[in-house]
Amino acid sequence: MSQTPQEHTPDPAASAPGAAPVALVSGATRGIGRQIAAQLARRGMTALVGARDAAAGERAATEIRDAGGRAHAVVLDVTDAASVAAARAWIADRFDRLDVLVNNAGIAGDMAGQAPGSADPDVVRAVFDTNVFGAVALTEAVWDLLLRAPAARIVNVSSDVGSLTQALDPGHYLSRLPGFLAYGPSKTALNAITVQYAKALAGHGVLVNAAVPGACDTDLTRGTGMPAPRTAAQGAEVAVRLATLPEGGPTGGCFGEDREVPW
Known part of the structure; x- marks a missing residue:
């Protein structure tokens, strides 16, 4: 896979004072990530569509631009250190800051390899590599760019x-x-990491929260047997x-559509 971001030529004024906020969404070519990027673009942000596949990322970015938004595709595999570094360098070169980071990239993994008593450790490692270590790697890579923004936000999906x-509540379906x-x-x-980043960034005006989308009909949920x-x-x-979120909003929490989700 190429490590060079493939994208639409950015506006030369993109890094000027007062320019549109810049939002990077990992895993943004489809599903919830794709919708997050599109909705942020509709709110006037420049959406950076993180994509392992350059062609898929460019298709998603083109669709957002065709709908009137600002968007660029950025090749980004959160499990590949070289890819993360290249994406960070591209963002720094063109925008010099990052206003929003959405750690959305995630995989469900082989469900058959996750059952206690018969689990495949390689399956568990692969899921954690993307869902946890990938979020850490990307956040650490763009840390300084977030601090250059006037009021950055980090969202972990x-x-x-x-x-x-909920898993231990007899009245909840998850139990x-x-x-x-x-x-x-x-x-x-990922929730625990959210808390630690929120604590570390509390004095910098950066709000860090976990988002719970609810069970949605996406490629990730299809075939799991869970209602979506x-x-x-x-x-x-x-x-x-x-x-x-505006200044003074919550940080270090986990939120669903209309509620705070308990740890």
């Missing part, structure tokens, strides 16, 4: 299955799901809200 409280060791625990870890009554566009809304 989590899941209801990451809530230990009745079979055990699995990769996807749910990876989101629990919401659309990807609906699921994206909570991440967009957290990405556009």
